[in-house]
Amino acid sequence: MQQLEHVWINGEFTVAQGETYFDLYNPSCAEVTGRIRLANTEDALRAIAAAKAAFVHWSQSRVDERLAVLQRMRDAMAACQDELLRAIIQEYGAPASRSAWMASYPVAVIDQVMQDLREFAFFTTVGKAQVKMTPLGVAGLITPWNSNAGFICGKLAAALAAGCTAVIKPSEMSGLQTHVVMKALHAAALPPGVCNIITGYGAEVGEVISRHPDVAKISFTGSTQTGKAILRNAADSFKRVTLELGGKSPTIILDDADLTTAVPLAIQAGFMNSGQACIAGTRILVPLSRKAECEEALRRAVAAIKSGDPLDPQTEIGPMVSEKQWQRVQKYIRLGLEEGARLLAGGEGRPENSGQGWFVKPTLFTDVDNNMRIAREEIFGPVLSIISYRDDDDAVAIANDTDYGLSALVLGSDARRAQRIGERIASGRVQINTLAHEAGAPFGGFKHSGIGREMGRWGIAAFMEPKALIS
Numbered sequence: 001m002q003q004l005e006h007v008w009i010n011g012e013f014t015v016a017q018g019e020t021y022f023d024l025y026n027p028s029c030a031e032v033t034g035r036i037r038l039a040n041t042e043d044a045l046r047a048i049a050a051a052k053a054a055f056v057h058w059s060q061s062r063v064d065e066r067l068a069v070l071q072r073m074r075d076a077m078a079a080c081q082d083e084l085l086r087a088i089i090q091e092y093g094a095p096a097s098r099s100a101w102m103a104s105y106p107v108a109v110i111d112q113v114m115q116d117l118r119e120f121a122f123f124t125t126v127g128k129a130q131v132k133m134t135p136l137g138v139a140g141l142i143t144p145w146n147s148n149a150g151f152i153c154g155k156l157a158a159a160l161a162a163g164c165t166a167v168i169k170p171s172e173m174s175g176l177q178t179h180v181v182m183k184a185l186h187a188a189a190l191p192p193g194v195c196n197i198i199t200g201y202g203a204e205v206g207e208v209i210s211r212h213p214d215v216a217k218i219s220f221t222g223s224t225q226t227g228k229a230i231l232r233n234a235a236d237s238f239k240r241v242t243l244e245l246g247g248k249s250p251t252i253i254l255d256d257a258d259l260t261t262a263v264p265l266a267i268q269a270g271f272m273n274s275g276q277a278c279i280a281g282t283r284i285l286v287p288l289s290r291k292a293e294c295e296e297a298l299r300r301a302v303a304a305i306k307s308g309d310p311l312d313p314q315t316e317i318g319p320m321v322s323e324k325q326w327q328r329v330q331k332y333i334r335l336g337l338e339e340g341a342r343l344l345a346g347g348e349g350r351p352e353n354s355g356q357g358w359f360v361k362p363t364l365f366t367d368v369d370n371n372m373r374i375a376r377e378e379i380f381g382p383v384l385s386i387i388s389y390r391d392d393d394d395a396v397a398i399a400n401d402t403d404y405g406l407s408a409l410v411l412g413s414d415a416r417r418a419q420r421i422g423e424r425i426a427s428g429r430v431q432i433n434t435l436a437h438e439a440g441a442p443f444g445g446f447k448h449s450g451i452g453r454e455m456g457r458w459g460i461a462a463f464m465e466p467k468a469l470i471s
């Protein structure tokens with residue numbers, strides 16, 4: 001059993017000062033595989049002080065110096081990819097298709113930030129004014145468990161590119177991944193203090209970071225509920241905030257869609273990362289005129305999906321990350337039945353022969369009304385709802401009738417018409433007949449899905465403030 005004791009502050013590993021340990025589980029067998037010692041308030045204060053001291057020099061660094069540091073960080077993350085892959089599978093059971101991508105994503109996102117930094121306009125002229133983009137200061141980076149290493153590297157690379165220094169508080173459930181990243185950043189010999197990583201509970205360490213007057217910026221990815229708490233805590237010191245929160249994304253299958261291509265995309269969008277993805281397309285909107293046909297195609301596709309051992313290459317859905325998350329998914333499946341939705345595939349309980357792990361059955365409901373709780377609340381598991389619509393206007397109205405606005409998918413044979421529908425959806429990202437990612441484009445949410453944007457030049461600018469020098 002692995003015992004992880006350290007935080008990484010000012011370029012040095014020290015034993016966390018907290019007295020509490022947090023158990024790390026392998027969700028595929030529901031057994032404890034390790035534990036981490038949690039950092040406390042003193043650790044957080046030390047990390048903030050180190051980042052504040054390092055900001056004096058780092059904020060003045062040249063672009064080529066920042067690129068050199070990012071290159072070392074990128075190479076160190078490339079060197080630990082295999083170790084990271086093992087941690088990702090052990091720590092949250094990502095299935096093979098997903099885990100390989102997640103282990104390589106830190107390198108990809110750092111590469112992207114380096115490209116964006118090379119092209120970034122630090123100065124622009126507006127009439128008599130020279131507008132200079134200046135770094136904000138110490139950035140608090142708080143990440144969730146569902147892609148911990150990727151979020152750490154993406155946020156950190158953008159912060160460093162902007163000239164900010166960072167204090168990172170990863171999810172307490174991601175101790176193994178955090179440990180791999182910490183060792184890699186140490187090996188990359190980042191200038192001491194520009195990046196500090198502390199473990200710890202959100203309610204203690206996360207609160208210290210989001211209230212502290214020496215922290216100028218919070219970049220948070222996680223639940224909408226925690227995002228609200230951070231926004232309130234950050235208000236007193238007027239911190240700039242980027243919040244990447246939850247979603248209840250719509251997939252619209254248009255009445256001219258070819259179901260042989262549309263259904264696999266709809267299923268992939270709904271079940272990505274075992275349904276534990278902020279952008280998961282969990283509301284599938286189908287035309288009333290083709291409802292029975294869509295239901296049957298989607299039912300067959302869901303019934304064919306294998307939920308089980310993440311090491312089996314046939315597996316498309318791995319376990320839920322924790323028992324609490326498993327219970328939550330079960331609760332929503334029961335709720336869907338109580339609300340009057342009709343089950344087409346899956347249901348309560350574990351799939352056959354899946355042992356004691358936190359596995360769930362890929363589940364598909366139909367006859368879902370958009371006012372039902374299963375259509376309004378983020379479940380964060382492989383539970384999809386079919387909602388029927390009358391015409392295009394009705395589809396857009398249902399898609400937009402949600403507190404969230406992170407992502408949407410429109411599927412149809414007439415690409416122009418699909419594009420026009422996409423333009424009417426209130427969401428930070430709309431994909432038309434594709435699930436392709438565009439790393440240099442902004443990413444973030446409307447409404448309760450968040451504030452601000454990450455990725456591309458928008459992601460770097462989010463760690464900066466424009467200053468107008470007029471002469």
Ligand code: NAD
Binds near residue numbers: 142201
């Ligand atoms: P969470 O909100 O429970 O925790 C996220 C992080 O916040 C953890 O590090 C946690 O320790 C910390 N935290 C908790 N309370 C805090 C507080 N009071 N102050 C400061 N920090 C605090 O989220 P989770 O369960 O780890 O992740 C799942 C959620 O993340 C889902 O809702 C999902 O939609 C969302 N998510 C969003 C995106 C996006 O880009 N929009 C991406 C991935 C996940």
